[in-house]
Amino acid sequence: MKIHEPYILYESNNHKFIWLGLDESETEKGILTNQYLIVHGNQGILLDPGGYFVFERVFENASRFVKPENIKAILYSHQDPDVIGGLTLWLDTAPNAKIYVSYLWERFIPHLGVDLRERIIDLPDEGMDIDFGSFKIKAIPAHFMHSPGNFHYYDPIAKIYFSGDMGAAVFKDKWYLIVDNFEEHVKLMEWFHRRYIASRRAIELWAKRIEGLDIDIVAPQHGSIFMGENAKKFLNWLKNLDKVGVDFISS
Amino acid sequence: MITHLAEETVTTNSNNVISVVKDADTLLSYFPYQVERGRNTITLQFSRFFILSLRDTFEVSFSQQSSLMFVYTLKSLTGKNNKFQIFINVRDNKNSTSLVHLAIEYSGEKEWIVKRYLPDIAHSLLEGISREAKRAYEAKAQENEKEFDYSRQLNKLSFVSKLLLKSRLIKSEGISVPKGQMLDTILSSIADILSKYKTIYVSASSTSSSFRLLFINGDLKGIYVNENGKEYFSDENILSSLSGEFKVNVYVLLVPEIPGVVEDENS
Numbered sequence: 001m002k003i004h005e006p007y008i009l010y011e012s013n014n015h016k017f018i019w020l021g022l023d024e025s026e027t028e029k030g031i032l033t034n035q036y037l038i039v040h041g042n043q044g045i046l047l048d049p050g051g052y053f054v055f056e057r058v059f060e061n062a063s064r065f066v067k068p069e070n071i072k073a074i075l076y077s078h079q080d081p082d083v084i085g086g087l088t089l090w091l092d093t094a095p096n097a098k099i100y101v102s103y104l105w106e107r108f109i110p111h112l113g114v115d116l117r118e119r120i121i122d123l124p125d126e127g128m129d130i131d132f133g134s135f136k137i138k139a140i141p142a143h144f145m146h147s148p149g150n151f152h153y154y155d156p157i158a159k160i161y162f163s164g165d166m167g168a169a170v171f172k173d174k175w176y177l178i179v180d181n182f183e184e185h186v187k188l189m190e191w192f193h194r195r196y197i198a199s200r201r202a203i204e205l206w207a208k209r210i211e212g213l214d215i216d217i218v219a220p221q222h223g224s225i226f227m228g229e230n231a232k233k234f235l236n237w238l239k240n241l242d243k244v245g246v247d248f249i250s251s
Numbered sequence: 252m253i254t255h256l257a258e259e260t261v262t263t264n265s266n267n268v269i270s271v272v273k274d275a276d277t278l279l280s281y282f283p284y285q286v287e288r289g290r291n292t293i294t295l296q297f298s299r300f301f302i303l304s305l306r307d308t309f310e311v312s313f314s315q316q317s318s319l320m321f322v323y324t325l326k327s328l329t330g331k332n333n334k335f336q337i338f339i340n341v342r343d344n345k346n347s348t349s350l351v352h353l354a355i356e357y358s359g360e361k362e363w364i365v366k367r368y369l370p371d372i373a374h375s376l377l378e379g380i381s382r383e384a385k386r387a388y389e390a391k392a393q394e395n396e397k398e399f400d401y402s403r404q405l406n407k408l409s410f411v412s413k414l415l416l417k418s419r420l421i422k423s424e425g426i427s428v429p430k431g432q433m434l435d436t437i438l439s440s441i442a443d444i445l446s447k448y449k450t451i452y453v454s455a456s457s458t459s460s461s462f463r464l465l466f467i468n469g470d471l472k473g474i475y476v477n478e479n480g481k482e483y484f485s486d487e488n489i490l491s492s493l494s495g496e497f498k499v500n501v502y503v504l505l506v507p508e509i510p511g512v513v514e515d516e517n518s
Contacts, residue, residue: 002276005283005375052416056408069456088415093408095456095498113419176287176294 010158051085077164078147102149144202167220263388281379333359401473450504
């Protein structure tokens with residue numbers, strides 16, 4: 001399955017939040033990846049732009065909204081190959097983009113064969129506000145919710161929370177972009193979250209971090225997008241997961 | 252019923268275009284406003300505001316009316332009488348191009364909402380047909396080329412991404428170049444590695460222009476320049492005319508053969 005057409009999740013005068021389409025390769029059946037672009041004025045910000053297989057589609061779709069040289073930042077949630085696999089290509093095709101990722105991964109990412117010295121911004125464990133002039137994106141710590149150095153990103157204008165691998169769903173026969181029936185959708189998400197979140201403590205720390213954020217939409221890197229009431233339902237579901245990760249490891 | 256007509260000239264023959272039009276999966280991938288896809292179904296959602304929105308799931312069917320006329324029908328699966336029909340006519344045009352006519356019809360509820368989206372749907376589908384047909388044409392042309400045109404290839408994301416995937420970045424620097432000295436500056440920048448590596452790829456960009464160069468066995472085999480959106484191939488003069496501050500990346504290929512070239516030369 002492939003979907004070349006992007007979908008605009010939020011649009012105002014000078015601000016857009018865009019889903020950039022979909023590809024399914026033979027080897028990733030079920031776990032499809034989402035990539036997003038934030039456009040503010042004439043500058044672009046990419047969120048987890050993905051691996052080699054999706055690069056052409058993501059680049060072409062992003063270029064419809066912003067000039068590649070105006071892509072100012074690439075925000076990575078973590079270090080998995082489906083997230084950073086295309087970094088070599090992005091460094092070349094978006095020459096002015098700074099790379100934001102947890103400081104934990106700075107020493108590992110160069111193994112892709114890239115020189116990040118003047119391009120990388122290490123995100124500290126406690127997170128930070130990333131300044132784009134007239135607006136800021138919040139890098140929210142979500143360590144051990146998936147990876148040991150893990151960040152989600154919050155766009156306060158669009159009120160969209162990019163949740164990295166949280167919200168991942170494994171599709172069987174059909175794919176959908178926006179969650180309609182949350183209770184049914186949980187069946188596609190549950191195993192992934194129980195297995196990949198390291199511990200209940202990680203959830204509790206993350207839940208504290210997002211208290212007070214005004215969230216209309218949750219946009220994950222895998223799976224479907226949660227809007228309105230379903231966004232609230234998803235965050236509550238995640239906060240209340242009891243047994244996860246190490247609870248399932250038998251001796 | 253509401254209808255929108257559109258047409259597009261595609262720079263390849265009708266056979267390439269028809270093969271794209273008949274490929275439902277590829278064609279539907281260019282259908283905008285889709286929020287759900289099944290094996291043979293598609294869900295469309297128009298507008299984000301609830302009161303002014305329409306969301307419905309359609310079963311997709313395809314039929315060929317004649318050798319040049321194709322029809323996609325999207326029929327509502329939710330018991331409503333909502334229906335899209337897309338008629339696509341392809342014919343050969345002058346100078347080895349094709350003319351694609353597309354008519355999209357919608358009948359059913361909230362026609363007044365869907366009406367404003369029909370031009371967008373037609374535009375996206377035609378653009379998708381054009382893009383995919385051109386891709387198919389270029390792939391075939393590449394197979395038939397006796398000599399591989401590296402300059403043309405450097406314009407293609409697929410070629411550059413294959414190249415980068417098998418390369419290692421060995422130098423990344425900012426340079427300031429006066430007019431007429433671009434090639435000399437690049438050559439002196441890579442002088443120490445030119446004889447060491449079989450294939451060297453150089454990409455550079457400034458605020459208004461960018462270029463890509465490919466050196467094979469020490470010779471400059473490919474030049475692609477994009478200056479203010481205008482593209483130039485194999486043009487050393489344009490390269491020389493560039494000046495100013497550039498960010499330059501130098502990559503060396505880590506495998507003996509250039510990806511995507513060997514199999515084509517053998518075919």
